[in-house]
Amino acid sequence: MSRRKPKKSLFPKGFLWRLSAINILVIATAIAVSSWAVYHTACFLVEGMGNFGELRQKQFNATLFQYLWIFSVVIITFGSILHLHFVKKLIHPIHQLIESTQQMKKGKYPEPIDGTNDDEVGELVNHFNELVLQLKHNEKERKKMVADISHELRTPLANLNGYLKALENGMIDGNPDLYHSLLKESERMTLMLKQLEQLKEWDHVNVRNFIQKESLRVEKVIEQTIRMFDWSLKQEKIPLNLAIEKQSVFINEEGFQQVLSNLLDNAIQYYQGSGPIMVVGKVISEDRYRVTVTGPSQPITEEAEKRIFDRFYRIDPSRNRKTGGSGLGLAIAKEIVEQHGGNIGLIRGEEQNSFWFDVEIEQ
Numbered sequence: 001m002s003r004r005k006p007k008k009s010l011f012p013k014g015f016l017w018r019l020s021a022i023n024i025l026v027i028a029t030a031i032a033v034s035s036w037a038v039y040h041t042a043c044f045l046v047e048g049m050g051n052f053g054e055l056r057q058k059q060f061n062a063t064l065f066q067y068l069w070i071f072s073v074v075i076i077t078f079g080s081i082l083h084l085h086f087v088k089k090l091i092h093p094i095h096q097l098i099e100s101t102q103q104m105k106k107g108k109y110p111e112p113i114d115g116t117n118d119d120e121v122g123e124l125v126n127h128f129n130e131l132v133l134q135l136k137h138n139e140k141e142r143k144k145m146v147a148d149i150s151h152e153l154r155t156p157l158a159n160l161n162g163y164l165k166a167l168e169n170g171m172i173d174g175n176p177d178l179y180h181s182l183l184k185e186s187e188r189m190t191l192m193l194k195q196l197e198q199l200k201e202w203d204h205v206n207v208r209n210f211i212q213k214e215s216l217r218v219e220k221v222i223e224q225t226i227r228m229f230d231w232s233l234k235q236e237k238i239p240l241n242l243a244i245e246k247q248s249v250f251i252n253e254e255g256f257q258q259v260l261s262n263l264l265d266n267a268i269q270y271y272q273g274s275g276p277i278m279v280v281g282k283v284i285s286e287d288r289y290r291v292t293v294t295g296p297s298q299p300i301t302e303e304a305e306k307r308i309f310d311r312f313y314r315i316d317p318s319r320n321r322k323t324g325g326s327g328l329g330l331a332i333a334k335e336i337v338e339q340h341g342g343n344i345g346l347i348r349g350e351e352q353n354s355f356w357f358d359v360e361i362e363q
Helices: 015-049 054-105 120-168 176-207 218-227 230-236 253-269 302-307 329-339
Strands: 214-217 240-244 248-251 277-283 288-296 344-347 352-361
Touching: 015 054, 054 120, 120 176, 214 218, 218 240, 218 248, 218 253, 218 277, 218 288, 230 253, 248 253, 253 277, 253 288, 253 329, 253 352, 329 344, 329 352
Parallel strands: 240 277
Antiparallel strands: 214 248, 248 352, 277 288, 288 352, 344 352
């Protein structure tokens, strides 16, 4: 029979006992010194009164010494037991934290720890519980998105393989309609792979700092960014109107373009109805410049407005490629704007919605 390995101590060997021993030693020393001082003080005072003979003085000293000794032993014993109890109670949440972190190292998410204390340890426990819940939620959403995209990739891949094999074997002849269908399938896969790449992009944004800013003409940066969407807008037959005030701003060019690209891509992806997409840039104060992207789209609920910049949040959780994005674009934009020291937000409407962000004007 194999012997069961003893459970490894979560604290250094004898940690609790060493801590208790040190504290008890300090308390015992303080009580011994106090008792010694009381003993000699009392003996001195009684001896100075002159009413006791030598024999009675010795009896008094012996009795006092005995009582002080008993009193010291009782207090040290009782205090040690009480101290050990409270130390164990104090260390218990830390013990649970170590157990939980060991579970996380093994890839498991621990159950929430009871944090009833109002002290620093209780605050630490509460923050740890919130961290575990956030990690569980992020992992769940990540797996869900990967599963969705993996599921959707099967259909276009099967279609492409089937048609290409048929073309190779001469079973069917190519024609514009067929090539158009194959192109659409290829575009579907490209969009899904782009969503997967955004996961890496988010991690990249999290560790990157966009503090390397420079003075740039905002109208030129906006026009350069919008130029990349000319083909997409033409394909979707979506008109675009610009109203950009010329201004020098203090920005990180790459970060600014990424934010605007995400907002424009979002406006095209969720385009619904008629009318143009509007891109407006204007000075709103002495030190802030605001860019607003407005497009016709479905109404956004108040609940969705509160969560729309959250990671992985999607207004429409369906798998439709036009409405089931990865839920990272707006979250990435928010992260970059905040690293610029700016703000980002949404203005809801019945037939159109506006996303805006502001950056610093060059002083």
